[in-house]
Structure formats: C-alpha cells, structure tokens
Amino acid sequence: MEGSRKKPVMIGVIFVCLSTAGVVTYMTMPEGPGQPRSYLLKCKNPDCGAEYKIGRDEYTGFAREHIDTKTGNPTGIACKKCGKETAYRIVKCEKCGEVFFYHYDGKDFADRCTKCGYSKVEDYWKRKMAQ
Numbered sequence: 001m002e003g004s005r006k007k008p009v010m011i012g013v014i015f016v017c018l019s020t021a022g023v024v025t026y027m028t029m030p031e032g033p034g035q036p037r038s039y040l041l042k043c044k045n046p047d048c049g050a051e052y053k054i055g056r057d058e059y060t061g062f063a064r065e066h067i068d069t070k071t072g073n074p075t076g077i078a079c080k081k082c083g084k085e086t087a088y089r090i091v092k093c094e095k096c097g098e099v100f101f102y103h104y105d106g107k108d109f110a111d112r113c114t115k116c117g118y119s120k121v122e123d124y125w126k127r128k129m130a131q
Contacts, residue, residue, distance in 0.1 A: 040053055041088060062074060089102040094118065094120060095116050109121045
C-alpha cells in the first residue's frame, strides 16, 4: 500500500477497533451510573403482548447462550405470561419516550430510537471522546 493511503486506513482500523471495544465494555461493565439493574421485555406474540422486567444478570446470561447466528441478537426468551419464546428486550428513548425493540444490526447502535434517532450509547461515546 502506498504511504499516503496507509496512514488514513490504519487510523480508520484503529478507530473501529477502539469503538467496538468501547461499546462492548460499556454494555458489559458492572452496574453503575446509567447501567440498569433490569431490562424491559415485551412479548411479540400478538395474542399476548405482555411487558415485564427481567434482571440484568439473568438477561445477559441468557443472551450469551442464545445468540441468533444470522443476526447476532439473542433469540426470544420464554414469555412469563404465555410461555412462548417470543419475549425480546425493549428500550424507552430518554429523549422522546418512544418504546422500541433493542436490535443490533452491525451497522448502528442497538439502542438507536426508531422515532427520533437518539442513541444513549452513541451520546456517551461522543461525550467521552470530547474529554
């Protein structure tokens, strides 16, 4: 690779690696400011639609063991109301109050609001990088 192109490519690779490491660290760090003790789940079964909380440790333990290899997201959790494996994590946007399913697609932050576009994780890293 020619010298004038090598440096920007290396900077880009380093940025992507550090960003990924940062997001993983943020999402898995022990409870602290901004870290929930529990997560909200909603059943996607149209005959159910139950919403309830699940402990953070219980959810992350399940998620680590039940990853959909096609999407990288956890498979459905057995709903506490209907028993079907159709309960998924939901998030309430801190900016506009929209409730949506937490979903990682490999291209954007999993907590990006489907209505206003706000991401708490992105906001955290922007503030952290500005320091």
